[in-house]
Amino acid sequence: MQSNSIKMHKMKQVLDCFCLFLNKYEHCEWMKGATKSEIHNGFQCAQDVEKICSVLETKGCVTAFEIKLSEWHKLKYGLVVHYKLQEFAAACDMILSNFYMNSDITDEVLMCATSEYLEICGRNRFHLLKEKLIFKAHTHDAVKNVIDELSTMVLEQKDVFKSTLSCELLRSVWTKYIRCKEASNISNCIHTTSNDSRFIESVLRILIKEDCSEEGKTMKKIITESLLLKMSTMNYQDPVFWHIIIVTNRHLIVTVCDLNPEICSVLVKFIVHVGKCMDIEFTEMNYIWKPKENAKLMVDVTFDDFVSLVRRFLESRGVAGDHMRRTLQDLKSQPDCSIWVEVERQCELPVLAKLVTANVRNDSSLMN
Structure with a gap:
């Protein structure tokens, strides 16, 4: 009896953890003026969710837990939502994505969120996430404003890494534009964002980077034409x-x-x-x-x-x-x-x- 009680208690903790995460993920108002402590707690909750997902998958309890989570969510909020555990396997990515796609977030908060993510998830995972982070056009501001301000505690060669990362982020989103036949967005971006020194430096770095792919050649051609037009005028x-x-x-x-x-x-x-x-x-x-x-x-x-x-x-x-x-x-x-x-x-x-x-x-x- 006591064993069942302990299991129920643990299950309640797990479900509460998921609901807390969902509340932070689905209601982003808290991010706008988030303190360092609140950001830390948000990512800590996301990290706990990722660990739980891994354990449940290992034990083969995925389907049973998904049912329990939907029931628990309905009990707490009166809403019927059918969640898939796979959605939460990268919970930290979900939180950081929300920070980057929220236009009301200040540079300081974005920097703090990025630093927290890097400390928890590491640089390699951030590289894997970058294309998802900047797929939408309005994340350009995040690319420009955050990369130069990344926390020094997670970067050994911070200056080299920051400038390289900024360039790679920009190349990623522009590669997406070319693949989606939206290359005009590149010249538009250069025209509207050319008064930002970090942005211009990233654009110039793309031009000197060796890239023999067709997408790379197309990108350099558009950048060159855009800069020539800007400079000639x-x-x-x-x-x-x-x-x-x-x-x-x-x-x-x-x-x-x-x-x-x-x-x-x-x-x-x-x-x-x-x-x-x-x-x-x-x-x-x-x-x-x-x-x-x-x-x-x-x-x-x-x-x-x-x-x-x-x-x-x-x-x-x-x-x-x-x-x-x-x-x-x-x-x-x-x-x-x-x-x-x-x-x-x-x-x-x-x-x-x-x-x-x-x-x-x-x-x-x-x-x-």
Whole structure:
């Protein structure tokens, strides 16, 4: 009698655990302002459900438990629902998916949920889940905002892993688009999300990733065309985008240009545009270069940013370096070449200091 009582008590605990999980999964309001403790408890409950599923399957009690769960659910909530135990085998995945697909969730909560999932389920399982997480278009925000903020305690080489993972997540959802004949979503996404530095970095990483599949080639073609259109337009409404291009991972930008002469050509034209938007300002002891007041694309871009980008191009031994060197040589032979001589000097190229001084003095006399 006592043994049966203990079994009934355990069964009640198991059923309560499932109902608690269902309540957290089916009613997502709690996720919006969830604390770290609440998130931990949610995943802990999901983990308990996964363990129970494994035990029940091992003991061959699946069907009997499914009947009990439906009866228990009806008793507690007055609703008849027929559940299949297989649905709960990846309960942690179900909880994390809800976090990612809820547009009201803050970045902080998303990061905390992702970290909790990684701690419980591990990196390999997260990789397996990623395509399900980002199948829907509205999860792009989660991809952009969470990956750069993953908890350091679960990542040994966090910087490398984060940037790689972000790229892989984006490739996954875009591969889905191509397979579903919805490739236009890729160019739309680039157009609408190009003011996010993490997103742009992931897009550029896709371009340099070796991928000989037809889907990979199609994706790179769409990305290239979209970026070329974006860059060629030089829309004055996009200063943030251009700031990202100038100050983001410059090594990555140059690598893309080395592999893609079309992008290299457009980007070098933009660099020339930036140089022509720079103006010299004389002080009592020296002079400085800075963007002209009407240079709308140059918001928050400093001369040092500009020089750093040119320097990175010149360091390339590929297409980007050759193109930049030829362009600089041509620009130095034109009127008003002081800016380019100064850029070369700051890049520590073999330029005669006298030439720089002569040009600066020339500019000074013209202004007086």
